[in-house]
Amino acid sequence: MxxxxxxxxxxxxxxxxxxxxxxxxxxxxxxxxxxxxxxxxxxxxxxxxxxxxxxxxxxxxxxxxxxxxxxxxxxxxxxxxxxxxxxxxxxxxxxxxxxxxxxxxxxxxxxxxxxxxxxxxxxxxxxxxxxxxxxxxxxxxxxxxxxxxxxxxxxxxxxxxxxxxxxxxxxxxxxxxxxxxxxxxxxxxxxxxxxxxxxxxxxxxxxxxFNAATADIVFSGVSVHPMSAYGVMVNPLLMATDFIAGFDRNDTPERTKGRQGFFWFKELTSNDQEARLTVLIRDFDEDGLLKRKECLREAVRLAAAHYPSAKVSCVITDTYAxxxxxxxxxxxxxxxxxxxxxxxxxxxxxxxxxxxxxxxxxxxxxxxxxxxxxxxxxxxxxxxxxxxxxxxxxxxxxxxxxxx
Missing domain, CATH: 3.40.630.10 (Zn peptidases)
Structure with a gap:
């Protein structure tokens, strides 16, 4: 043969x-x-x-x-x-x-x-x-x-x-x-x-x-019936979409090439209580990956400050090098x-x-x-x-x- x-x-x-x-x-x-x-x-x-x-x-x-x-x-x-x-x-x-x-x-x-x-x-x-x-x-x-x-x-x-x-x-x-x-x-x-x-x-x-990491972010909102929602409800889905909107639209897989890194907002699931967002972080340089991680953490801190009655948590895990x-x-x-x-x-x-x-x-x-x-x-x-x-x-x- x-x-x-x-x-x-x-x-x-x-x-x-x-x-x-x-x-x-x-x-x-x-x-x-x-x-x-x-x-x-x-x-x-x-x-x-x-x-x-x-x-x-x-x-x-x-x-x-x-x-x-x-x-x-x-x-x-x-x-x-x-x-x-x-x-x-x-x-x-x-x-x-x-x-x-x-x-x-x-x-x-x-x-x-x-x-x-x-x-x-x-x-x-x-x-x-x-x-x-x-x-x-x-x-x-x-x-x-x-x-x-x-x-x-x-x-x-x-x-x-x-x-x-x-x-x-x-x-x-x-x-x-x-x-x-x-x-x-x-x-x-x-x-x-x-x-x-x-x-x-x-x-x-x-x-x-790439150097790669994954961020798992949980937005814990405040769920109440719409009849008493005014000034109280915090919608976790809107928290997550506001969070995503704060990033540069050009810093994504579909708008980068060559040695450019990116944030990839990969998965979002939500209900009345919480939204879970998965973000993939990629960069060829180690320093670049560290800066991206810190950028994400800072965005989490800002989101938590913007919604004081809600909670935002973030866990970042290194995936490969x-x-x-x-x-x-x-x-x-x-x-x-x-x-x-x-x-x-x-x-x-x-x-x-x-x-x-x-x-x-x-x-x-x-x-x-x-x-x-x-x-x-x-x-x-x-x-x-x-x-x-x-x-x-x-x-x-x-x-x-x-x-x-």
Whole structure:
């Protein structure tokens, strides 16, 4: 079987296991589908002859492929089991279609088309075979393409093991706060540095991510019957909307780009008694994140002063950190990655990721972990797509990282 066929076959097999994460769940993993996928991968790793395979109750799978090069660094690969819940179907029906440079029908029954005018990023792939969903779900290349790359790599590494030790981790619930990476026992993933393979188009390299925090704000109002509300009632919903209105409308995800941070007013629920607001805070610079936290706290103080008969409370929790600091402390993972891409004639596109990966957590925990592209585009979208050429380039890059 050729590389593309094996990559595609494995990818489709992993897509057949529904593994959306669920942010409403407090368990780890948040969904049982991730446990099923973890069990499948552990079984396949056993068949491939890896050592120290562990599947724990949190659906985290770790293993080691022992090498014979004692002078080589111990490298790791980590990929996440979950697909993002973005309100689409959890059932993924992948298909390989030839893109001929014109609008392409993903689903004739539901009349779902990928329009080139709306998605010009597909235009360089005219004349190529591309994997799509049927338009009712995400494709799930984020991150099952990465799982397919890693498993194909392990199946095809030379039997003489002429490489250093290669550590593998598959972790749950990356899409909902990197919960799996935070719980990962690093004694089971004892590498010198690692790579996430996650999202990102052909050639994209991530050496920097956001610093991230989450603010949970509770507005406790004063609830009385409308007949006696004058001068007494304090509506918590209006408290929350007044609070939001006090921020710069241009300091939001949809109006910032590049290295600009933002406040994302993510969720608001309310009743007569209280309103709960979730705010995501993002900034590439540590000082910038600290200033944003203080800005939010000051807004909370002002809101409390404006409504003296009500209450406002705020809890801010750090979510993940910029991997950039660890990249400066240990340049080897980035150097090896860029050298591998140069050898494969892949032009690197080094981008500051306006988000985070499991590598953000691992880097903060002492394992420098940049991100390698899967080759996919439009992740978290029904129009996510994965060109087979880019998919194979991701595999080739991972392979060269092991053998160089």
């Amino acid at each position: 050729d590389i593309r066929s094996e990559l595609t076959q494995r990818f489709f097999r992993y897509l057949a296991v529904e593994s959306q994460s669920d942010a409403r769940s407090t368990s780890l993993p948040s969904t049982q589908g991730q446990q099923r996928l973890a069990a499948l991968l552990a079984s396949e790793l056993q068949e491939l002859g890896l050592d120290d395979i562990v599947l724990d109750d949190h659906a985290t799978v770790t293993a080691v492929r022992r090498g014979t090069r004692m002078d080589s660094p111990k490298i790791g690969f980590i990929a996440h089991l979950d697909t993002a819940d973005v309100g689409l179907s959890a059932i993924i029906r992948p298909q390989v279609l030839r893109f001929e440079g014109v609008d392409i029908c993903l689903n004739a029954k539901d009349d779902i088309w990928l329009r080139t005018a709306e998605h010009p990023e597909i235009m360089p792939w005219g004349g190529h075979d591309i994997i799509f969903s049927n338009g009712t779900s995400v494709l799930g290349a984020d991150n099952k393409a990465a799982i397919a790359v890693i498993m194909t790599l392990l199946a095809r590494l030379p039997p003489d093991r002429d490489h250093g030790d290669i550590h593998i981790a598959f972790a749950p619930d990356e899409e909902i706060g990197m919960r799996g990476a935070k719980a990962l026992d690093l004694a089971r993933f004892a590498c010198d540095f690692a790579y996430t393979i996650d999202c990102c188009e052909l050639g994209e390299v991530v050496l920097e991510t 910029n991997i950039g600091q660890s990249m400066k402390a240990d340049t080897r993972p980035a150097e090896r990655l860029l050298a591998a891409m140069k050898a494969l004639d892949i032009a690197p596109k080094i981008v500051p990721m306006r988000g985070g990966t499991d590598g953000s957590v691992l880097s903060a925990r002492g394992i420098p972990t940049p991100n390698v592209f899967t080759g996919a585009y439009n992740f978290h979208s029904r129009f996510e797509f994965l060109p087979l050429d880019a998919f194979e380039k991701s595999y080739q890059t991972a392979r060269l990282l092991c053998l160089s």
